[in-house]
Amino acid sequence: MSPLPLPALGAAALHGPLLEQTGGFGGNALLLTGPARVGKLALAYAVAAQHNCSGVKGMYGEACGSCPSCRALAAGAHPDVLLVEPRATTTTGKAARRKIIPIGAVLEGRDKGREYETHVYEFLEVRPTFARRVVIVQGAEYLGQETANALLKLIEEPPHRALFVLIAEDRRSVLPTLQSRSARLNVAPASDAALGRALAQSGLTQGTASDAELLAFAAGRAGVLEAAAEVRAALTDARTLTGAVEEGMLAALDAAAALEKRWHAAWHPEALRFVWGGRSAAQRARADTALSDLQAALEAYANPALSFQVFALALREAFGEDR
Ligand SMILES: [Zn+2]
Incomplete structure (x- = not known):
C-alpha cells in the first residue's frame, strides 16, 4: 500500500460525525462521495484503521493511533489494506487517455500487462493479520462493467468478512449495481476552523499570512494539506x-x-x-x-x-x- 495520506490521523477532527457512523458499520461496502481532494482517501484509511484497531477508541469511535494495527497503517505497511486505483500509464508508457480500472486489478490471471502488484481476489483469499481485510477502490467511477461484476461477487459474499470502501467524486457516475449494494456517505468540505486545526497539528504551518492563504485556497478540502x-x-x-x-x-x-x-x-x-x-x-x-x-x-x-x-x-x- 502507499504511504498514509497526511491528514488521516486528523480525520477525526475533520470528519468526526462520519467516523461515528463508519465505526460500527456492519455491511460489506461503503461508497464515499464528495468533491476532489476533500479528504475521501484519508477517511477511507481512517475507516480501515477503525475496523482493525485493538486499542481504546476515541470520542468519535476513531482508531487509537497506537496499537500494532494503527502503527502499521501509519507506517504505510498495513497487511490488511489494499488500495486499488486506475493506472495512469499504459503498457507503452504513454499517459493513458482514458482512465479505467481493468479486470486485471481484481483477478491475477487477467492482469496481462502486470500492472497491479496485488489483486483483489487473491488478496481476499488470505485471512486478515489483524481484524478485517479492507479493499479501498479510489476512483469507483472508473470501474468498467466487467470489473464491477467481478467486484460485486466479492462484495455480496466477502471472504473473511472483508470490507470494501469505494471512493468517487460523483455518485451518479458509479454503476447503479455498485451503488445499490453500498451504504452511501457524502464527505463534505470541513470548516476553515477544523482545517486550520489539522494544519496546526500537521506541523506544516509557515506563518500566519501563508497559512491563511493556504486555507483559503483549500476551501475545506483536507486533501490540499497533503x-x-x-x-x-x-x-x-x-x-x-x-x-x-x-x-x-x-x-x-x-x-x-x-x-x-x-x-x-x-x-x-x-x-x-x-x-x-x-x-x-x-x-x-x-x-x-x-x-x-x-x-x-x-x-x-x-x-x-x-x-x-x-x-x-x-x-x-x-x-x-x-x-
Ligand atoms: Zn489502534
Whole structure:
C-alpha cells in the first residue's frame, strides 16, 4: 500500500460525525462521495484503521493511533489494506487517455500487462493479520462493467468478512449495481476552523499570512494539506507570472519559460485562477480562456515552450484592458 495520506490521523477532527457512523458499520461496502481532494482517501484509511484497531477508541469511535494495527497503517505497511486505483500509464508508457480500472486489478490471471502488484481476489483469499481485510477502490467511477461484476461477487459474499470502501467524486457516475449494494456517505468540505486545526497539528504551518492563504485556497478540502508544499509553490509561481505579465513583454515571456519548467498540472491551473480571483469578471474570463487553451495544447502534445509563450501573451491581453 502507499504511504498514509497526511491528514488521516486528523480525520477525526475533520470528519468526526462520519467516523461515528463508519465505526460500527456492519455491511460489506461503503461508497464515499464528495468533491476532489476533500479528504475521501484519508477517511477511507481512517475507516480501515477503525475496523482493525485493538486499542481504546476515541470520542468519535476513531482508531487509537497506537496499537500494532494503527502503527502499521501509519507506517504505510498495513497487511490488511489494499488500495486499488486506475493506472495512469499504459503498457507503452504513454499517459493513458482514458482512465479505467481493468479486470486485471481484481483477478491475477487477467492482469496481462502486470500492472497491479496485488489483486483483489487473491488478496481476499488470505485471512486478515489483524481484524478485517479492507479493499479501498479510489476512483469507483472508473470501474468498467466487467470489473464491477467481478467486484460485486466479492462484495455480496466477502471472504473473511472483508470490507470494501469505494471512493468517487460523483455518485451518479458509479454503476447503479455498485451503488445499490453500498451504504452511501457524502464527505463534505470541513470548516476553515477544523482545517486550520489539522494544519496546526500537521506541523506544516509557515506563518500566519501563508497559512491563511493556504486555507483559503483549500476551501475545506483536507486533501490540499497533503500537498501543502506543492500548493504554496504553485501560488508563488502564479503570483510571479501575474506580476511579470503586467511588468512587460520580456518579463512575461521569461516568467512563462520558468513556469513551464515547474508546471504541475494538478496545482498550477487552480493556483492561477485563485490568484486572479480578485480581478474583474471580464479579465478573469479572458485569463481563464487563455489557461484552458494552454491546457488543451499541453494535452495535445503541442510544443510546450511555444504554448507557454502564447499563454503569456494572451494573459497580457487579458489583463491589459479595463483595469
Ligand atoms: Zn489502534
